[in-house]
Amino acid sequence: MTPCGELGLPALEVLFASHGLALVVVAGHSEIPGSYWGESEAGLVGEQLHVRADTPVHSALHEACHYICMDASRRKALDTDAGGDDLEESAVCYLQCLLADRLPGYSRECLFADMDAWGYSFRLGSARAWFENDAEDALAWLEQRGLA
Template sequence: MLTMADIGFDDAAALLHRHGLTLLRVADGEPIPGSYWGEREAGIIGTSVYARGDTPVHSLLHEAGHLIVLPPERRAAVHTDATDSIEEENAVCVLQALLADALPGVGLARVLADMDAWGYTFRLGSAAAYVEHDADDAWAWLQAHGLIDGQRALLFPTGA
């Protein structure tokens, strides 16, 4: 799995900043604040995403996605678990794959493969099959919430 140490923190920090989020690096071996899964998985508290060098990139993008889909006024109350619904969780799975294309050296295909390696499970057997053939509800959710356009392209906010 591709980790933050593999890609560095600068591009990921810039990507999160475009969405009004802050990436905070946690020292190697230290517990990650706000981590739902523990160990090396990314954490979220308020508008901050926490990660170590051994944090998988897909984990960082997934947790950031949870904050990105929330209206700014709801982000402040988030600590560790941000999901309100299955629909939102599905949308975040698609969003994390789309965000991967905005990171040099990462890309959608790599994150989808890493999601499978981590243990995400989908009806059609893989994250790629889900995103391509079984995620119409997630795509519609992202579009209804102004995060993608009709062509399924990300719409980045103009200000942080």
């Protein structure tokens, strides 16, 4: 899986700032505030996305997309658990696929591989198959909110 430090933190910072989300880099192997999954996974607290250099890019994208997909009232109370329903979770996954191509040195192809390696599970067996053949509802959710 591609770590944020390898991709370059400034690229992530620029992308997330365009959505009102500040990137906070946690030093070394310190605990990541707001991480739902722990270890090196990204964390959300308010308007801040916390990562370490070893945080997988797909994790940073996923948590950032949770933030992008939620309304202002949910953002105010945001700490670790982004909440939302199953359809919103699918929309978050779809949006991270769209945003992956906006990161220099990364791509949707890299994201698909990283998602599969991490263990995302989709009915069709892979992130790519889901995105290309089974994600119409997620895309519609994003379009209804002006996010795609």
